[in-house]
Every structure is written in C-alpha cells, then in structure tokens.
Amino acid sequence: MASSPAAPTAVEHDPAARRFLVRLEGHEAELTYHLAGDSALVIDHTGVPAEIGGRGVAAQLVRAAFELARGRGWKVVPACSYAAVWAGRHPEFADLVAG
Incomplete structure (x- = not known):
C-alpha cells in the first residue's frame, strides 16, 4: 500500500x-x-527515518527552512541533494537560492 x-x-x-x-509516530x-x-542558510542534511518516509515530511522540513530564510532576508544554499531537488521543483522559492 502506497503512503499518501x-x-x-x-x-x-x-x-x-x-x-x-x-x-511523528515515535x-x-x-x-x-x-x-x-x-x-x-546552508542546508547540510535532510534525514527521514524509513518508518515515516514517503509522506512528505522531508518537503515540510525544507519548506520550513526556506520560509525562515525568506523571513530573515537570507539566501539559501541547498547543499543537501534532497533540498536541491526540492528547490528545483518549487519555483516560488527560486529567488532565495544562492547563485
């Protein structure tokens, strides 16, 4: 059964x-x-245990980091591969990605 x-x-x-x-769930x-x-703000690592994977938790974490950066007037360096992919899929945050 796929997780939603x-x-x-x-x-x-x-x-x-x-x-x-x-x-989440312990x-x-x-x-x-x-x-x-x-x-x-340099995102170094995003980690989600397999037990709670596939539910969008990593995306929520990355979004929270980008929102913090926006609120503080910072750029974001998505050094973590997941964060880099997420940033590419969310053009509404493209202005925050450090060149």
Missing part, C-alpha cells in the same frame, strides 16, 4: 542546534543547516 502525503505536521525549529525537526526527522556569514 502527510497532512502538515508540526515542524519545530531549534536555532541553538541549527536544525528543524518533525516528530520517530524524528531532521534538517540540519549552518549559516554562511550573515546572509545565507
């Missing part, structure tokens, strides 16, 4: 640890990042 995309899940931001996370998915200077 998840309804929006609460995405938490832990700025001290520089990560976003989603807790599992934790995360996106980690670092800041480059004072104007760019």
